[in-house]
Amino acid sequence: MDCLFCKIIAGEIPSNKVYEDEVVYAFRDIYPQAPTHILVVPKAHIGSVHEINEENADTVAHIFTVIPKIAKAEGLANGYRIISNIGKDGCQSVKHLHFHILGGKQLSDNMG
Numbered sequence: 001m002d003c004l005f006c007k008i009i010a011g012e013i014p015s016n017k018v019y020e021d022e023v024v025y026a027f028r029d030i031y032p033q034a035p036t037h038i039l040v041v042p043k044a045h046i047g048s049v050h051e052i053n054e055e056n057a058d059t060v061a062h063i064f065t066v067i068p069k070i071a072k073a074e075g076l077a078n079g080y081r082i083i084s085n086i087g088k089d090g091c092q093s094v095k096h097l098h099f100h101i102l103g104g105k106q107l108s109d110n111m112g
């Protein structure tokens, strides 16, 4: 499968890793949109939030235990934002489920 994030997880494309375990890989976004901009992705290929189901829900639940650990390690005590873009209207550019962690400044209240 020709998937950018699968290649990053496999180490075929370099990345700036911030966290890794058996299920999850997290790395800094190459085009940061905030002082802290990290992508948290499952190692197993899931296309987007739209493909979450009963079979892979444990993986997603695990991701959401990792996100606060990363945020705490990054010092985001004032808060942060989690974004997952889905499909064309959601402007998803990489078709591998990922959650953006954005923080390190006061973010815009415009989400649309």
Ligand code: AMP
Pocket: 004, 013, 015, 028, 029, 030, 031, 032, 039, 084, 085, 091, 092, 093, 094, 095
């Ligand atoms: P999305 O538009 O929600 O699919 O997010 C994809 C994200 O991947 C964007 O924020 C890109 O900046 C980021 N990105 C693309 N290529 C790389 C890369 N090689 N390393 C790190 N982040 C990347």
